[in-house]
Amino acid sequence: MRLLESPDYQLLGYFWGKRQQHKCSWLQYADDALIIANSLSAAQGLVRLFEAWCEWAKMDIRLDKCLCFGATMRDGKFIQISPNINLKDKGMIPAVPLGGHFKYLGKIFDFPALNSEPKKEFESKLVKILAKISSLQVRSQTKLKIFSTYVPAQFNFELKIYKLTDAFLSGVIDRLCTRYIREWLEFPPSSCVTEWASSPTEYCGLGIPTFAQRAARMSLTRRHLLQVSKNSSIRDLWEDTKGPNVRVDSLLDNRDLNKASAILRESQAKESTDHFLGLQTQGIMAKTVVEAVLPRNIQLWKHAMDSLPQHIFNFARKAMQSQLPTLHNLKLWNRSPTGFCPRCGWEQTNKHVLSNCSFPDALARYTDRHNRILELIAKWIVPQLKSNYALYCDLSVPGARPVCDLFNGFRPDLAIVSPTKIVIGELTVCHETNLIKSRDYKLQKYANLDAAKSSEFSRHSVLVNTIEISTLGFVVAEPNFFKHGEIPVFDSLLMKELSRSAVTASKSIYDNR
């Protein structure tokens, strides 16, 4: 085989590289050999050499496993041909039919190199997997989890070896995924799911990158590996293929891979969130939540939602994007003649159903939801109190005193009372879009609370703080409430319980609309 390295045999092979300094006539992988030649006679010569070598090594060439593939220039254009190459005693090596393809080391090659075959295989494999997930008797959250962890790993090979176009990945593959996610979450067909699903969880998204995004990340790694390869031919390959990779390569300019990956991820996340939060109807709630709620609390909310039964999880996800079939939406979707609330006559929007309906039954349910949440908080605070502190509460809770003892004419929800201070915690359960407004309203309402102290507490200073919990369970609590009340901040167990309690109550309110 030393012969192959001699200049005469090298000249039989294929030349590549900008300066054509690379010659390649032979690739060997285990017992698999690939001959590359620049003419039919050169190819036949190399085959003869291979036959001689196999004879010497007592190895048999299986004609049924051989194939040949060729192209030639005609009228200034490359076209595929059927080369005539034979094995001495066995006959012609079958040629890849014109327009056909062949597989080498798992990768499919075809003459137009448009990857049409790999694309077909990718799509049908994905359809099969998604249909299988759909048929599983598990909650939609679990389906999403399988989708985000198991599915991408099944396509690592394809994403790594084929350069699939963005048009294919976004237009076919991601669209297909979106169709299934929509089905699992029972979203209406019109809703915009791709950007929402790929937005990070701290922006109320699902944090599942699209295939187009994953492919871009992989191509970054691939370019990096070529660039820093120890093999100079590979580095030349990198140099020679810079043209179509300008964008990816620019990320790696003067940066290591980790830094470049972080920048890419960040820009992908930004692209998704900008689109999602910019949606006039579907993005408005997430937008205010992101402004008002701490990222940690949004993460806890996600965990709380994931732990709920499917019908409540789907409800919360749909409600977050104003995609519930309220009469307002049904009218928009041409599925109801009216958009008005049958109880009170106002436009029946998401916000109306969950927090604004003036019908007495609805009002009673809102109060009930508020009190259930208040009770959870009060019961949690009591054991956390310092020894000379007491909790006053507007509900009767073991260990808490009645709040009406503190003020004349005002009944805030919670007050932690020390020998010198009254630290108010006023709870509002409000719609997501009102998280900030509710706080301002309550602070204004209690601006003169100090003047209403009952005589027993006349020397106490009054500190007013608010706690807002949204109808779908996002928690915002003023840090000063904990600081001045000298209790620890809400722990994650309570936070998740509050989220679950709020959204479960809201689901029941919605069901009774």
Ligand SMILES: [Zn+2]
């Ligand atoms: Zn109403």
